[in-house]
Structure formats: structure tokens, C-alpha cells
Amino acid sequence: MLKVKLTIQRFNPETDAEPHYRTYTVEVEPTDRVLDALHAVKWYQDGTLTFRRSCAHGVCGSDAMRINGINRLACKTLIKQVGTDITVEPLLGFRIIKDLVVDLEPFFAQYRSVLPWLINDEPPPERERLQSPEERERYDETTKCILCAACTTSCPSFWANPEFVGPAAIVNAHRFLFDSRDRGAAERLARLNTRDGVWRCRTIFNCTRACPRDIPVTEAIAEVKKAILYGGPEQV
Amino acid sequence: MERYAPTLLDLAPRDVISRAMYLEIREGRGIDGRDYLHLDLTHLGAEVVLKKLPDITDFVRTYLGIDPVKELIPVQPTAHYAMGGIPTDVDGRVLLDEKNTPLPGFYAAGECACVSVHGANRLGTNSLVDILVFGRRAGRHMAAYVRSTDLPPLPERPAEPAREEIEAIRSRREGERLEPIRRELREAMMVHASVFRDAGGLTAMQKKLAELKERYRRVVVQDRGQRFNTELLDALALGYMLDISETVVASALARTESRGAHYREDYPKRDDANWLKHSLAFRRDGGVELRYKPVVITRFQPKERVY
Numbered sequence: 001m002l003k004v005k006l007t008i009q010r011f012n013p014e015t016d017a018e019p020h021y022r023t024y025t026v027e028v029e030p031t032d033r034v035l036d037a038l039h040a041v042k043w044y045q046d047g048t049l050t051f052r053r054s055c056a057h058g059v060c061g062s063d064a065m066r067i068n069g070i071n072r073l074a075c076k077t078l079i080k081q082v083g084t085d086i087t088v089e090p091l092l093g094f095r096i097i098k099d100l101v102v103d104l105e106p107f108f109a110q111y112r113s114v115l116p117w118l119i120n121d122e123p124p125p126e127r128e129r130l131q132s133p134e135e136r137e138r139y140d141e142t143t144k145c146i147l148c149a150a151c152t153t154s155c156p157s158f159w160a161n162p163e164f165v166g167p168a169a170i171v172n173a174h175r176f177l178f179d180s181r182d183r184g185a186a187e188r189l190a191r192l193n194t195r196d197g198v199w200r201c202r203t204i205f206n207c208t209r210a211c212p213r214d215i216p217v218t219e220a221i222a223e224v225k226k227a228i229l230y231g232g233p234e235q236v
Numbered sequence: 237m238e239r240y241a242p243t244l245l246d247l248a249p250r251d252v253i254s255r256a257m258y259l260e261i262r263e264g265r266g267i268d269g270r271d272y273l274h275l276d277l278t279h280l281g282a283e284v285v286l287k288k289l290p291d292i293t294d295f296v297r298t299y300l301g302i303d304p305v306k307e308l309i310p311v312q313p314t315a316h317y318a319m320g321g322i323p324t325d326v327d328g329r330v331l332l333d334e335k336n337t338p339l340p341g342f343y344a345a346g347e348c349a350c351v352s353v354h355g356a357n358r359l360g361t362n363s364l365v366d367i368l369v370f371g372r373r374a375g376r377h378m379a380a381y382v383r384s385t386d387l388p389p390l391p392e393r394p395a396e397p398a399r400e401e402i403e404a405i406r407s408r409r410e411g412e413r414l415e416p417i418r419r420e421l422r423e424a425m426m427v428h429a430s431v432f433r434d435a436g437g438l439t440a441m442q443k444k445l446a447e448l449k450e451r452y453r454r455v456v457v458q459d460r461g462q463r464f465n466t467e468l469l470d471a472l473a474l475g476y477m478l479d480i481s482e483t484v485v486a487s488a489l490a491r492t493e494s495r496g497a498h499y500r501e502d503y504p505k506r507d508d509a510n511w512l513k514h515s516l517a518f519r520r521d522g523g524v525e526l527r528y529k530p531v532v533i534t535r536f537q538p539k540e541r542v543y
Contacts, residue, residue: 012461012463014462031301042467043413043414044413047413047457047458047459047467048459048461050459050465052466058295058298097464098461098463098464101464
């Protein structure tokens with residue numbers, strides 16, 4: 001067992017004027033996750049510590065937070081990767097609801113704005129809308145997004161301008177723009193070709209580094225930019 | 237797997253695989269005599285492993301530091317999916333009784349629901365049917381229903397029972413915190429009500445549940461805030477987990493046969509004459525009342541499972 005010092009940013013708007021830091025010491029294994037250390041605090045020391053988590057193995061995207069200054073999933077970061085002196089803070093750029101929980105509604109509003117569903121008004125065929133393995137492969141990477149918000153909240157363009165649609169929404173637009181069965185490209189690209197659309201991306205690559213699913217986010221954004229410039233995803 | 241499913245081998249259904257793993261471990265053939273086995277993917281080659289099993293590969297690399305292309309993966313059976321649940325019809329409408337009476341305006345879909353497509357043993361990937369087919373059907377039915385009806389009359393102060401339940405926990409000053417109770421529930425259910433069951437274990441589990449429920453009546457939270465109180469949510473959820481565990485154990489104890497993932501060591505054979513029926517659990521005076529409804533057989537006749 002390892003003794004780990006956890007310094008956690010706390011903020012309860014019911015009682016606190018400002019966020020502050022509190023330090024806890026917990027015993028965990030080096031192969032435990034940072035999430036286990038947070039649970040050790042919540043379950044056995046301080047039940048008021050508040051964070052989101054659900055699946056606990058990097059699939060649901062609930063527990064993205066800043067761990068030693070870097071956006072990561074607490075359930076996908078092992079203690080041995082980050083050492084025994086760990087600082088945990090909420091994602092940047094959104095209102096703090098409580099402790100490590102931020103208000104993600106603006107994030108999901110941006111996500112919804114790119115129409116992240118299959119658009120196709122053609123009469124449905126007798127059976128499935130078929131797609132070749134190559135056509136499916138075209139957007140495989142961007143199907144992996146779990147909407148954890150690690151990318152968007154690591155983006156300096158987003159920090160400077162919260163109206164920026166953000167990398168996560170663009171990734172999800174990409175997932176449908178490059179889907180051979182989709183017919184919604186014109187609508188989506190019109191939304192993304194606005195002041196706060198793709199052009200606020202300055203290719204900083206923070207999003208790509210932050211993604212816990214290893215999606216090549218910046219590359220996907222570049223493809224969407226090209227789709228606008230060249231007049232459609234099929235021209236890219 | 238030759239010993240357990242001579243034809244299908246490793247591709248046998250997951251209940252068969254789980255029992256095989258459990259037996260091997262129990263008979264002392266776990267790795268180094270311990271409580272796990274090795275899963276070998278090394279014969280598949282890098283391309284197949286990375287292409288077809290990307291998530292498993294990621295889990296194994298992240299949490300175990302093992303490369304599944306070249307190394308063996310330690311595995312053991314675990315609880316994965318609830319095959320029972322809130323009974324619904326094919327439009328997601330919640331059913332109240334064995335006569336399939338729907339409760340108007342109440343819908344369930346997903347893992348919480350039981351449309352009865354999975355029977356006693358859900359096959360791999362079929363959980364998607366719950367959302368893609370029945371989630372959609374429930375949504376469509378709901379949309380049509382709300383268009384066709386007005387708001388029903390509400391009883392006076394309808395939120396009161398829920399508010400009282402929440403406030404009882406939130407305002408309690410002394411008692412036991414929730415995690416020890418939750419942990420003991422988890423561990424005891426794994427021992428007595430998981431892959432193998434028998435009357436002795438299930439009866440012991442009923443006693444354990446009575447003890448845990450007694451302790452739960454005094455559960456206390458440290459977070460008494462009104463905002464995003466996850467400790468309070470966890471405490472409420474623990475109460476529901478105890479209720480659900482009680483229904484699982486009661487119906488498993490009553491069902492003196494083995495069917496799908498329900499395996500009774502004291503009744504290892506399937507008994508269609510007495511048990512080809514769905515169990516329905518009702519809360520009555522703090523206990524569980526079981527009733528049954530017949531299984532509707534259409535295209536596929538039940539037959540012996542030989543793999």
C-alpha cells in the first residue's frame with residue numbers, strides 16, 4: 001500500500017464564497033485508479049466530497065477532471081502514473097456546481113447544435129441501410145467519443161471564448177459528416193462555418209492530448225474544415 | 237473448455253463459461269491455486285486482437301499493464317447484466333401483474349426493464365436490443381400517449397412519500413455510514429447468489445439481507461446539503477439494492493430448477509413441467525410475494541442445451 005496525498009479543490013456554493021483546497025491522505029495500491037483514491041476519501045473520510053462517476057472503466061465519460069493539471073478520466077488514470085502527491089481540480093471553463101462537478105449543459109448545447117444524429121429523409125429501404133467496411137472505417141475514430149468534455153475544456157480557444165462550439169462537438173459532427181448513409185452535411189457544415197464554429201480552432205492540439213480515447217481530434221477538426229472549404233465531405 | 241462444451245468450446249454461452257471457470261477455480265485449478273484463470277488470445281495475432289477487441293485490449297493494457305497480443309489475461313466470472321427487471325410489454329409499458337395489465341403513462345426500457353426477449357440467459361451484444369429496439373418503441377408509444385391524453389388527477393401532496401424517504405436519511409444524526417453495508421451486500425451476493433446457488437446459501441443470504449436491512453434503517457450521511465448530494469443518492473440507491481437483492485434471492489430460492497444463468501447445485505436440471513414460467517415479485521408487508529405468469533412459446537420450442 002502507498003500513502004497518497006490528495007489535494008482536492010472544494011467548493012460548495014451553499015456554504016463557500018470561493019473555491020479552496022483541502023488535503024487528504026489515503027492508502028491505495030500503485031495499480032489503483034485515482035478514482036479509487038477519491039472513493040477512499042468519500043467513503044471513509046469525508047462524505048461531502050462530490051464528483052461524478054458511473055462505469056469506472058473509461059466507457060461512460062463521467063469522471064473527467066484535472067489531475068495534476070492535465071485533463072484525464074479519474075477511472076483511467078492509475079496512481080503509479082501520477083505519483084503520490086496528487087492535485088485534483090474540476091474541468092476549466094464551466095460553472096462549478098459543487099467540488100469536482102461542473103455544469104455541462106452548455107457543453108451538451110454545443111453538442112446538440114451540430115445535429116449529432118443520422119439525417120436521411122430518403123424512404124427507408126426494406127432492410128438496413130448497407131455500408132461497406134471501408135465506408136464504416138472512414139469515421140471509425142470519431143465514433144469513439146464518450147462526451148467526457150476533456151478535449152473542449154483543455155482548449156485555449158474555448159477558454160477565451162465559451163461560445164466556440166469546441167472540439168467535442170466537431171468530433172461528433174465528423175462522425176456523421178463522413179458517414180455514407182448521412183444526408184445532413186449541408187446543415188451541419190453551415191452551423192460549423194460560423195463565427196464560433198470550426199474556425200476558432202487554431203490547431204493547438206491540446207484536445208488530441210487530452211482525449212482519453214486516443215481520438216485524433218485535431219485531425220478530425222481539420223477534415224471538417226476541409227469539408228467546408230472543398231464544398232462537402234465527399235470532396236475531402 | 238473440452239470438459240464443459242466439447243463442440244462449441246470457448247464460444248459456449250456465457251453462463252456455461254462462467255460455471256466452467258467457477259468450477260475450475262473451486263477445484264483448485266486456478267492459476268497458482270488462486271481465484272483466477274488465464275484467457276489466452278495470443279493465437280489470434282495482433283491484427284485480429286486490435287481490430288476486433290479494441291476495448292478489451294485497452295482495458296487490459298490500462299489496468300493490468302499487459303499486452304493481450306503476447307501475454308495471458310487473468311480473468312474470473314463477475315456480475316455483468318440484470319436479466320430480470322421491471323416487466324414491460326413490447327412498447328415499454330410497465331406491467332403491473334401476471335395478467336399483463338399496463339400502468340398507463342409508466343414506461344421502462346434498457347437494463348432496468350424486462351421485455352423478456354433475453355429469457356434466463358442474455359446472449360452477447362443482445363443488450364443493444366433493449367435500447368435500439370425497445371427504447372425506440374417505448375419513446376414512440378410515449379409520444380403518442382401524451383398526445384392522446386390529459387394529465388391524470390394527482391393525489392394530494394404526491395411528492396410527500398418521496399420527500400419523507402429522502403428527509404429521513406438526510407436529517408438522521410447518528411448511525412452507520414453506507415459503504416460497509418454496501419460492501420458486505422456486494423460480497424455476500426457474490427458468494428451466495430451468483431454463478432452457483434443452493435438452498436443453504438440462499439437461505440444464509442436471506443439472513444444476511446435481514447441484518448443488512450436492519451443496519452440500513454440507521455444509515456447516516458455526512459453530506460446534508462440540498463445541492464448535488466451524491467452521498468444521499470448513494471444511500472437511497474443502497475436501499476433499492478437491498479430490495480432488489482431480496483427479490484433476486486427469494487425468486488432464486490423458490491425456483492427449484494436450473495435455467496440459463498440461474499443454476500441451482502441442488503436442482504441442476506431444467507424442469508419445464510413446473511418452472512416454464514416467469515417469476516413476478518411483489519413487495520408485501522416488508523417481504524416478497526412471488527407470483528408467476530406463463531411463458532408464451534412461438535417459433536422456438538425449448539430443448540436441451542447441448543454445446
